[in-house]
Amino acid sequence: MVDTLPGTSSALPALIRFENIYKSFGSQVVLNGVSIAFTEGQTTVVLGPSGTGKSVLLKHIVGLLQPDAGQVYYRDERIDHLSDRDMSPIRKKIGFLFQLSALFDSMTVGDNVAFPLRTHSRLSKADIDDRVAERLAMVGMENSERKMPGELSGGQRKRVALARAIALNPELVLYDEPTTGLDPIRSDVINELILKLHEELKVSAIVVTHDLASAFKVGERMVILMGGGIIADGSADDLRSHRDPRVQQFITGRADEADLRALHRI
């Protein structure tokens, strides 16, 4: 750390640190010795093929999954073995946007967004209502407080879930595919929101996405997770000039020769 130039992002302290994380489900190895530090105040984009363990990686940060081996640190506190109760103060500082939105079906949109405020803060009812309205407006869902999640489209649910994830002014937001299922204009609004949170509130962010346009727009640092490990890590330019053909193939979005052959057989 000492030899990095002042002003470069790596001089900033690590907010989240993974050390040698192994995680398997049954006989399927998903994370195979992943070590990575996510810098405070930075937006890191995690790319990778479907089913490679990106969501699994995020769930380790909030303690929804525990590693088979290895350690997870939040600042300097080891968090991978904490109970729900001990984890609570850390979860309070993290906003999590679930890939499937995970809105509570039995509650209105307003109650969904208010939920973290009610469990984690001592705001008055009026303040909660104000905050809910404000956050819904930020994601373009104003005046939808009384709707039920079942009445919303997939993209609308995602935006409500995003409003819920940022309700508590978290210092770290984990976005699991924030723009999936949104039209290009909405996607860009979400990108702008991520940038705005980052620039104005200095929120740190980890963005898992398949949307390369979004990735290049919001990402200060790009990481590719593939085959249980991190195969590339650097700025957008680093990735574009990366020598590994898997990286090139991924960021240009070309189909694999083998996959194409399989298609031609049809």
Next chain:
Amino acid sequence: MASIKTYDETLPSRPDYVARLGAWAINTNLAMGDMGVFFLSTLYGILRWPGRRTISETLAQMYEMGTKSIPVVMVAGGFIGAVLAVETLPQFREIGLASRVGSVIVISVVKQVGPILTAVMLAGRLGGAMTAELGTMRVTEQIDALRVMGADPIRTLVVPRVLACVIMAPILTLYSDAIGILGGWVVAVQVEGVRNYPFWHYAAQSTDLFTVNVGLVKAFFFGIVISTVACYKGFRCGNGAQGVGRACTEAFVTGFCLILLSNFILALGLNNLYNALYPNQPSVL
């Protein structure tokens, strides 16, 4: 709430029946232990004073369960009571004791049919709905979302359901008892012409408070069994719509078997209790 490990993966690929049997035994034991832990954490959630929100959620659940189950419980209870009268009356009449048919109807309804029937109805009607709801919440990551946002899923979801079911099961059993006796009365007195006064006289003579309480104590335990099994199966359900469906079936089958098992154990225990309390009377249990 770590998921339980299964030992299927360690099995050799060729069918090795001894290993399979062993794996089955280990997995069954693990599952039982897991369910025990689940039950204990629910109990802990109840004993730690449930907050205002848990209580209002419990009341909402009680309303749900009560209003939706009373019709089905009453219909089932009424017909069973009627059938009891239809089947027993000819036997009693043959030995000239037709007027005593009230006692056998009341005893069977209050002690066995009422609680068991109510429990089975609840296991199908409520248990299925609970497992499906919680299972869907698990599959769509809503339970994970609760945890991330600092709410204990056991306290928020399981405690209100278990409490509501434990309170409602005896109440619904009382309804089922009442309508069951009424069903028997309709057949015996209104249809078959047994006289009204002796019917109620013998019915009252053969039941004491202990007998009614036996039914309610059973219903209390059935309420625990049904709701705990249903919530547990929902929380541990597999992925997708198929996982939810399978969890519902398993919840019903497991709940049903446990109802019958606990009925047997409770009958033994309560019988001994009766003999200890009233040593000079013949056991009527």
